[in-house]
Structures are given as structure tokens and as C-alpha cells.
Amino acid sequence: MAAKAGTTPATYSPSPTTNNKKKNRTPLFSDVDWVRPDGRDFHQCRPAFLRTGAVNAASGSAYAEFGNTKVIVSIFGPRESKKAMMYSDIGRLNCNVSYTTFATPVRSQVSDNKDISSQLHKSLEGAIMLNTFPKTTVDVFALVLESGGCDLPVIISCASLALADAGIMMYDLVAAVSVSCIGKNLVIDPISEEENHQDGNLMTTCLPSRNEVTQLTITGEWSTPKIHEAMELCLDACSKLGKIMRSCLKESASTSQE
Amino acid sequence: MVESAKGMNDLSSEMEVDAFRRLFPLRFHERHLLESVRPDARPLGKARDTSLALGAVASADGSALAKIGSTTMLAAIKMEVMTPAKETPDEGCIAIEFHMPAICSPIVRPGRPAEAAPVVSKQLSDTIVSSGMLDLKELSLVSGKAAWMAYLDIYCLDADGALFDAALLAAVAAFSHLQIPVVSLNDDGRIVVFSKESEGEKPKNKPVNEEKRKLKLRSIPFGLTCIIHKNYILADPTAEEESIMETLITIVLDSSYQLVSLYKPGGPALAYQPIIQDCIALSRQRVGELQTILNEAICDMEVD
Numbered sequence: 001m002a003a004k005a006g007t008t009p010a011t012y013s014p015s016p017t018t019n020n021k022k023k024n025r026t027p028l029f030s031d032v033d034w035v036r037p038d039g040r041d042f043h044q045c046r047p048a049f050l051r052t053g054a055v056n057a058a059s060g061s062a063y064a065e066f067g068n069t070k071v072i073v074s075i076f077g078p079r080e081s082k083k084a085m086m087y088s089d090i091g092r093l094n095c096n097v098s099y100t101t102f103a104t105p106v107r108s109q110v111s112d113n114k115d116i117s118s119q120l121h122k123s124l125e126g127a128i129m130l131n132t133f134p135k136t137t138v139d140v141f142a143l144v145l146e147s148g149g150c151d152l153p154v155i156i157s158c159a160s161l162a163l164a165d166a167g168i169m170m171y172d173l174v175a176a177v178s179v180s181c182i183g184k185n186l187v188i189d190p191i192s193e194e195e196n197h198q199d200g201n202l203m204t205t206c207l208p209s210r211n212e213v214t215q216l217t218i219t220g221e222w223s224t225p226k227i228h229e230a231m232e233l234c235l236d237a238c239s240k241l242g243k244i245m246r247s248c249l250k251e252s253a254s255t256s257q258e
Numbered sequence: 259m260v261e262s263a264k265g266m267n268d269l270s271s272e273m274e275v276d277a278f279r280r281l282f283p284l285r286f287h288e289r290h291l292l293e294s295v296r297p298d299a300r301p302l303g304k305a306r307d308t309s310l311a312l313g314a315v316a317s318a319d320g321s322a323l324a325k326i327g328s329t330t331m332l333a334a335i336k337m338e339v340m341t342p343a344k345e346t347p348d349e350g351c352i353a354i355e356f357h358m359p360a361i362c363s364p365i366v367r368p369g370r371p372a373e374a375a376p377v378v379s380k381q382l383s384d385t386i387v388s389s390g391m392l393d394l395k396e397l398s399l400v401s402g403k404a405a406w407m408a409y410l411d412i413y414c415l416d417a418d419g420a421l422f423d424a425a426l427l428a429a430v431a432a433f434s435h436l437q438i439p440v441v442s443l444n445d446d447g448r449i450v451v452f453s454k455e456s457e458g459e460k461p462k463n464k465p466v467n468e469e470k471r472k473l474k475l476r477s478i479p480f481g482l483t484c485i486i487h488k489n490y491i492l493a494d495p496t497a498e499e500e501s502i503m504e505t506l507i508t509i510v511l512d513s514s515y516q517l518v519s520l521y522k523p524g525g526p527a528l529a530y531q532p533i534i535q536d537c538i539a540l541s542r543q544r545v546g547e548l549q550t551i552l553n554e555a556i557c558d559m560e561v562d
Contacts, residue, residue, distance in 0.1 A: 011338035011407045014441045041313045052399070055416045056328040057363045057497070064297060068316060098359055101411045102318045102334040112369075136402035141360040141368065145332065146317055246410040 013106045015073070025055065032234075037193050038067065045177070045189040046187055050149075050158070052165040052250040060166020063246035067191060068148025073159045075166035078136035091133035095121040095140045097155060103147040116152055123156050123176065123205040123215040129169040138168055149191035153178045155203050161245055172207035173245050174214060175238040179203075179230040181222060186230055188237055204234035208242030270410045283502045291490050298327075298496065303469050303540050305482070305494035308548065310427065310437040310555040320436030322555075324428035326495065328418035333428035335410050336434050339449040340345065342398070342405040350397020350405040354383040356425055363417040363497075375414075381521065382412070382429060385510050389479040389518045391430065396473055399441065399466055404449050406438070419496040422508055423481045430478050431552060436470065438464045477512035480548040482541040484509075486527045493540050507534070509541040513549055 040046070046067035057063035058074035065071075081092055097116045101107050124140065139164070142155045153176035160174035180190040180198035187194055196199070200220025206213045213235075218227065279286045279297075290296055300306070306327030315321035318334035325331075342349060342487040354380035359453040366372045386392070410432060411464040412425045442452040442465045452465040474540065487503040504524030510518040517538070524530050529537075 011340040011409075012448075013338050014451050053332075055361060057416055057418060058361065061361070072361055079526060081363075096360055098368070100332075100334070100357075100359075100413055101409070102315055102321075102336055102356075105317055107336045107338065107409055139367075141358045143361045143415070144314060145413075221260075237321075249420050 015105065019059045025164045026107075029175075036187065036191075038151060038191060042185055042187045043233060045134050045241075046191075048241065048244055050161060050245060050250065052161060052248065052252045058162075060162050060164070060168070062158050062162035062165055064107045066148075066150060066154050066155050066189065068146055069151055069154050070145040071142060072145065072149070073140065073142045073155065073162040074139070075162045075168065076139040077158075078133035078168075079152060081135065081137045085137075087135065089134050090130040091128075091135075092137040093121060093125050093128060093130065093140065094137050095124065095142075095159075097142045097144065099147065103144050104146060114159075115219070115240065116155070118153055119152060119215070119217070120159060124163070124174060125194065126214040127160065127170050127172060127174045127207055132169045133172060137257045138163075138166075140197050147192065149193070149195050150178050150189055152176070152187075153203055153205070157241060161248065164249055172210050172212075173242055174205055175208050175241040175245060176205040176215075177237040177241060179233055181230070186226065186233060187218070188233055200226075202234065204231065204238060206238045207238045238241065265436060265490060273515035283498075287499065287502055288370070291487070293491075296492065296499070302382055303493045303543075305544055305547070306496075308427070308551055311370070311432055312406065312431060313558045314554050318432075319439060320432045320434075322435055323427050324424050326420055326424045326427070326433060326494065328416050329420055330416040331412055331416055331424045331428035333410060333412040333432040335408050335432050336436060337436075338407045338409060339399070339404050339441075340407040342402065347393075347402035348405075349394040350399075350407065350481050351387070351394065352383075352392065352397075352408045352410060352430070354386060354412070356382055356414070357377055358414045358417065362414040366417075369411065374421060374424045375522075378425055381422055381449070381508075381519075382425055385426060385479055385481070385519055386429060389477060389510070389512055390514075391475050391478055392433070392473060392551060393476075399449060400443060403447070404443070407463045408436075415523045419498075419500045420494050423483050423494065426481045426510070427548060427552075430475070430480070431555060433473060433479075434475055434552065435558060438467065439539070442466055442469060453531045477514055478517070478552070479510050479512050479518045479543075480545045481508055481510040482537075482544040483507070484537045484540060485530060486525070486537075488527070491533065491536055491540065505529075507537055510539075511541050511545045512549075514546065515542055515545060 049065040051063045054063040054072050057076045060075040063072050082199045093206040095117045097113045140159050156176035179202045180187050180194055182198050200222045205215040309325045311323045314323040315334040319337045321334040323332050358366050358375040360366050360368045399405055424437035440452040441449045444450050444556045484507050485495045486505045508521040512518050
């Protein structure tokens with residue numbers, strides 16, 4: 001039983017197990033009328049804090065904080081593609097998302113998040129003018145410092161801000177928002193606790209000024225009218241988020257001029 | 259190389275500064291050293307502006323964000339419970355890991371970890387363990403049954419030289435911010451977080467560590483990395499300086515100015531006694547500065 005020196009003994013977190021929480025919480029969420037854990041209205045997003053130029057070593061970068069969800073995205077390049085890559089007339093986009101070990105309430109081991117990385121890739125590639133950097137690759141690397149719900153939408157919005165900071169040509173910024181369906185209610189920009197109890201989730205990433213959707217992901221249980229309602233909610237929130245992102249870029253441009 | 263100092267005068271007057279810096283980086287820097295100044299306008303022995311913020315990560319038990327110039331480190335501690343080893347039933351354990359994620363530097367790519375990361379990781383755990391800053395007995399919960407395992411993870415968010423110094427500063431700051439959760443031993447022999455709310459429901463077991471929520475930190479270690487180049491000593495180098503002048507020496511002193519470690523990993527320049535003494539003098543000065551910065555950060559935290 002005794003752990004030998006050098007090997008790490010098995011450890012466990014003393015915080016209460018999630019099973020207990022679920023039993024307590026589920027009836028509350030299934031009610032028609034309940035209060036969100038952070039006191040927001042159902043259709044109210046968390047306050048967003050956005051800043052460009054977080055990492056000096058990168059060609060462009062951005063930091064985004066939506067409630068407890070904190071993300072840094074760095075852009076490198078356009079730089080030489082990997083040697084093994086075939087010749088390409090248009091540029092390549094390489095996305096990677098990683099989490100810190102302390103991002104989640106229970107310490108997690110480092111894992112590669114291929115699914116999130118590929119979703120990030122899919123939602124960005126439609127917005128970038130890949131023909132402006134032929135033969136080369138732009139790297140989009142994201143690190144989730146703290147995961148507090150809605151990680152992917154925050155990563156996507158933050159990445160498009162970082163791309164703009166790096167001077168990569170885009171048709172428009174990409175804003176992403178997700179909505180959870182919990183019982184009879186739709187809640188926008190859910191936190192982790194709400195995401196754990198959701199029946200369905202809808203995420204929209206769109207180009208706000210062109211009113212074009214680059215990605216729409218619907219998972220779980222939905223009815224058609226609910227999907228329409230959720231889409232409306234998301235698109236409206238995306239256009240508002242787009243404005244905040246634009247003002248963040250303007251601000252950083254004006255401070256760098258001074 | 260000696261006459262190059264003359265030759266470059268002519269070249270440098272004909273070229274743009276940026277082009278000269280890229281084409282002849284060594285001459286560019288040596289030209290500065292002659293004037294006892296560095297490209298970022300620092301004198302040779304001066305470290306960059308340093309800032310420290312405690313409690314940056316809400317989901318951790320202790321955390322700190324340290325910035326030296328552009329180099330940024332985020333350290334966080336998560337406490338977990340383990341069964342102590344048979345030889346040391348009254349001691350907890352610390353596990354220190356240093357990460358360089360792909361966001362921090364153009365050299366690091368996902369799936370291909372930076373060479374520097376495991377080196378700094380080892381250096382950090384050696385330094386923290388050998389400095390005697392922590393008493394592992396304080397991490398004990400129930401003798402022979404349960405003890406704390408402190409997972410300290412340090413992430414480099416922006417790499418611009420002197421990684422070890424910044425990582426060590428973030429690490430010691432995270433330990434000084436650490437607030438150990440109050441726990442109790444439940445009927446199954448597992449340690450669980452003690453919560454006041456559930457007290458009313460049924461008689462709970464007593465907390466086992468109520469008066470041991472903060473670790474006593476003795477003799478906190480601080481580090482300073484210097485470049486040795488010819489007769490010059492450059493304190494707290496940037497990534498550019500580290501890539502051009504390759505001989506580094508890292509000195510760690512504790513808060514009472516005792517030498518904890520001295521690390522000179524090879525390099526073309528040799529370190530002679532007077533140079534090492536000069537480096538130690540610089541580190542003494544730096545330890546004073548860092549101590550003030552840490553104390554201010556702790557005070558700021560207490561006011562909030």
C-alpha cells in the first residue's frame with residue numbers, strides 16, 4: 001500500500017462529490033420559475049472582459065473573461081507550414097485548445113482536446129481570408145485558465161479577436177454564444193453548473209456585421225419552436241458581443257497610436 | 259572579434275537599427291554593452307519591472323500571477339488527500355510541475371513540449387524542497403492515515419527570458435496565498451470538506467485541521483538569473499539576450515540571504531570567483547526587492 005518514493009500516490013479531492021449535488025439541484029432546475037445560481041436573468045449574458053495583446057511573444061493575442069471562464073489565445077504566424085505538408089495555394093489554419101490542470105474544480109490530467117480544437121477550426125476558417133497567406137500556416141493556440149461554462153464560445157470569440165490583433169485578414173469578427181435548454185426555459189451563456197443539468201445546448205458562431213453563421217451546433221433534446229427562439233436569442237447576443245469586440249479593438253488601436 | 263568593434267561602427271551608421279539588430283545580433287548587443295546599457299534602456303545589473311498578484315485563480319486553493327517584464331507566470335495550488343508513505347506517516351507531499359503551453363512562445367508547438375520545461379520543473383522542485391521553506395509535517399492530517407498532497411502547477415503564459423526566476427516567484431507567492439480547506443474525517447475513513455451548513459442536518463465529525471489553515475513559510479527562496487558575457491554581467495535577461503549570449507548563471511538565495519542553489523548549466527563563458535561574487539551581490543540586492551514585492555502583494559490581499 002505504501003507509495004514508494006518517486007511515484008505519486010493516488011490522491012482524491014476532499015470536495016463533495018458531484019452526485020450529491022445533482023440530487024439536490026435537479027428539482028430546482030426543472031421548475032418553471034427558478035433563480036440562476038449567479039442571479040442573472042435567463043436572457044442575460046455574463047459581463048465580458050476582453051483585452052488584446054496579452055502575450056508579447058505571439059504575433060497577436062487576446063484575453064477573454066466571461067464570469068469565471070478565463071481564456072488566453074495566442075496567434076503565431078503566418079509561418080512556414082510543416083515540412084510534411086503538401087503545397088497549398090491557400091493558407092492553413094492550425095488550431096489547438098488546452099486546459100490548465102486547475103481549470104476544473106477537480107484537478108485534471110493534461111488531455112488533448114481534439115474535438116474542441118476541430119470545432120474552433122471549423123468556426124474560424126470561414127471568416128479568414130486564407131488566400132492572403134498562401135503556402136503558410138497560421139497557428140491559433142488557446143489555453144483555458146479557468147473553465148466556468150461556455151468554454152468553446154468564449155474561446156472562439158477570443159480567437160477571432162486575437163486574429164484581428166495579429167493582423168490576419170478576415171471578412172468579419174467571429175462572435176459565438178450558446179444557449180442551454182433546461183426544462184421549459186432557455187438560458188443564455190450558461191455557467192458550468194447549468195451546463196451539467198441541461199437537456200440540450202445550441203451554439204451559434206456568426207459574423208455579426210455580415211449576419212452570416214459559420215457554425216451551428218445543436219445537441220440534446222429540442223423542439224422546433226424552441227430552436228427558433230434559441231437561434232433568435234443567440235444571433236441577437238452575437239451582434240451585441242460583436243460590438244463589444246469591435247470597441248475593444250478600437251480601444252487597443254487608439255492606445256497604441258498615442 | 260576585437261576589431262569588429264571598430265568595423266561595425268561603419269556598418270551600423272549605414273544600416274537601419276532594426277536590420278542591424280537582426281543581421282548582427284551579437285555586435286548589436288556588444289555595442290550596447292560598451293556603453294553600459296541594454297537595448298531596453300536598462301543598466302546591466304538591473305532587473306525588469308516586477309509585479310505580483312495573489313489569488314488570480316478562483317478554483318484553486320492558492321494562486322499567484324507573477325510578471326517580470328513580459329515574462330508571465332501563473333501558479334496555482336490544488337490540495338488533495340493521500341495516504342502518507344509508511345516511512346513518513348506524519349508528512350504530506352508536494353508535487354511541482356512547470357508547464358510551457360503553446361501560447362507562451364513561438365518555439366513551443368502542441369505535442370512537442372519545450373526542452374526548457376522539464377529542466378525548470380526539476381530546478382523548481384529541488385529549490386523549494388531544499389530551501390526548507392515548507393515543513394511537510396504541517397501537511398499531515400491524521401497520522402499514518404491521511405495527509406495533504408499539494409499539487410503546484412505553474413504555467414508560463416508569456417516567455418521572455420528568466421523563466422526560472424519568474425516561476426519561482428509565482429510558486430512561493432502561491433504558497434503564501436494558500437488557504438487550506440477545513441476538512442473532517444467521515445465515517446468511511448475519507449476526508450471531506452467540512453461545511454457549516456450541513457451541521458444542522460446531522461451531527462458531523464469534527465474538523466481535523468481547524469487551526470492549520472495557513473502554512474508557516476520559513477526562509478523563502480528567491481532567484482536571479484544573470485548572463486555572463488566576456489567581463490559583463492547582465493541581470494534578468496530577456497529571451498533575445500538569452501538566445502544571443504548563452505552562458506547563464508542562476509543564483510537562489512533565501513530571505514536571510516543564505517545561498518540555496520547556484521546553477522550554471524555549461525555555456526561558452528567560464529565563471530570565475532570574482533564574477534560569481536558579483537552575481538551573488540546582484541542577487542542579494544534582488545532578493546530585497548522581491549521580498550518587498552511579495553510583502554506588498556500579501557498586504558494588498560489582506561486589505562481586500
